[in-house]
Amino acid sequence: MWDEVLEPQDDLGSLCEQVLGKPFSYSDPVQWRAGLAYRGSHQHNTPFPHQYALVIHVHHGHCDGNDLIKSQVWFSDILDDILSGRRINETPLCTYRENDDIKSLMEQVKIRLLEDPHKIDSIRRTQPSEDRTPLLMKIAGKPQIPETSTGYVIRSFIPQVMNKFQENAKAAGISFNSSIIAAINTALVELATEAGLSQDAYKVTFGHMISLRIYLEKSATHRSGLYGKMHNHSSTLSKNTRDNFWEYATQLHQELRSAIKTGLALQQDVVSTMDNSEMTPDEIVANTCPTLCDYLLSNMSTPISAGKDQPENIILEGLYCLGRVHNFHNITCYIVRYKDNYSGTLNYSKQFYCSDTVNRLFDTLLNVIKAVS
Template sequence: MTLWLRPLSRIRVPFLASAGRLHFPLGARHDLSGESGLRPYPPSRALSSVNVKWLWPVDREALSFHLIHNLGSRMGLFHLTLNAKNPLKTEDVEEALFHLQRKNPTMRVDLRLRENTWWFCDQEEKKVDFKMLSEDTNSMEDFHRLCEQGFPDGNTWVFRMIPRQKDAPCAMPEVKEDFPYQYDLHMTGHHGLSDGLSVSLLVKRMVELLNDVILGRHISDELTSRFLPREELWEIESRITKKLEEDPRRHDYVRETIPDSTPLLLQAFPRPSVDRVTSRILSRTVDLEATQNFQKLCKAHGVTINSAFTAAINTAIVRLVQRSGISQQSYRIASNHLVSALRYLKQTPPDIMGGYALFLSHVSRMNHTSNFWEYSKEVHRELKGALQSELPLEQKMACVMAQPNLAEDWARNPPKVVHDYGITNIAHFPMPERRADDQVLVTNVSSTAMVHKYIHMVLFLVYTFRGRSNYAISYATDYIADETARMLADEVMSVYREVSDLKSI
């Protein structure tokens, strides 16, 4: 993840991203230029400005995602199963998406070139990219097709709906009789404009609006979110950069918290040889009783569900490594946690929408004889302390200080993987409030991501839906073999169920 080069002087002036010379500031306040070997993508969009409202220059994070998205990676998708009382009309879905876009301005935003500089712009008359596909469409093939194309045509939000066959199983069989028509809905958005939480809220609102449209309800003009420059975050980054420059000991400590060695999982399960690099997905759902017990135990032991789930993943990795023949007194597991920068912002309004993801590198030492809940408390203390000390921001800025053209470099040549896994947890998936006259219900949800050619070889996507804990594993096929991924998914489930015994309180 890191290339530790000489530290750079503090930056203060606004950041611009030009097509020929990409600039990456330490605190988003100056131009750091470096020659780019990347062709402006795509050039046709730089020439069209009809019905476009220019907003402000693109920042480092958004451009980073843009470059990587257009290599077919780091795309995140939500997959929903909708059950309807009657067949859904394409025009009703399109009208619901029209209102969703009208009430959430971010859904009109694109990234375009303006006089050789990347800008955010508002496509004032742009329709949401939606298609109702045929019943025989393969969902997984459609998912990969969406991811591999990136966002080449200014469609930074994409929705696809696929009718399911009449005999398809229903995740909530008790509603199948009243809501017999099933549809798969795939939805993705540009990570420079949104993160997992904001997208999940959009999905919730979309279903609410679809019910309103079908029932002919009045839909207000009130906005439900806003898209604004990340000025407060840039100011914090500038402060963090100054602190690291003026405190070499803290700077060295932050650098030491970021791993730079071969992950434990790769020591036990070497990288496979593949002809085509892509991402694959496995998913698991924990039963209701085990989920409830796990939550009660977390509360009883004073740890968050995320900390305990992290401990469960670490325990599963250690068990797999031991079975492979690696025996040690203790094991070092490196994880990468996706957290929201919104936790550090005080002036930014709560209805803001955008990409505010941060990474927190965490290295844990686990004794092979550790008690699970005692180990969970240790993980909880470490993660809580890191978040309270602003360590995710410090790690981010230390990386940028060492490698100012980080986004461009990663797009050209992905960094080596140094974490055993990444984890993102959106907690309870937000659901529309059930109403007596609902015409559409969400009966199942899953979350996936493309992780190849990026910093993860394995990414856990964790959420709770209708009271059950769910997790998906997205893995890069050039790092993790299918069988290794399956063993990991199953072992995490085994640990989760094993420790969800209320007798251990």
């Protein structure tokens, strides 16, 4: 059995717990789990009166977040064609690969690293230390009753503010990803300062997901598979970074761009694999340290032209990404852009944080973005 489809429900929270609450293992025959939650009838919206939330959880060995976001847009379009009685276009939208191209790429990186042992040591020094304490954890403290589960804070960004923010980033020659990371770092430092942790400079260590597709030859169709790799990076900023935000964001962007250009994420992954060569994939996952980084960011966007302009039966109103992260990270931020709509979720381990702390972080992040836009 490759899939598990749950019965439709009325309670979205309960459905999310059922879909996301049960993890997949490497040997699990079930590759994805999904369910629908009825969100009510809105007769004033006459063309599309009935609203549902589709919750889908996919085995991470099968695809990455980039695939999953795109697939929901494709699914909505295909379903609209079916309900409209139109002929389905059977042209492949993507091509699933067994990641042989990635294995070959990583093997080339390994060969080059083995020729330079000093390089391997320098790569190790770019990785965060396991004995560090994330900045937010220093100022918030642990919950009174820690839980081994994931909590979610979900927000929608104001489109006009985000568009202005992205325009400023583009004018400064900065990617949206770099500017969002700069804003999160600034928000963390401002929370630390407000909490009385006063320092001249703060070091924020984060992981951000990059797509290894950028290192491969162009493909006629989208490459589907697990192409996401986490690049760990540390950044130093002052408590007054908001005052010179775009200067800081420019510097950070240059650092991240250089790391991507030199393939540092690939090198970090290869060295980590070499250092844990005696462990099985399940053992590596089981021994993941959730406090390595202050946070992890995954920024997923669909093409601005994605989705039909005038669907007849189904309209996709928004996309949100949730992750069962508590075994792997203390806090993970997902940003999803669909057309002009931006959504964000902070997925956090209830072992380390309470909802008030994470909501304060999100509020401060939104405030920073608005102030510098």
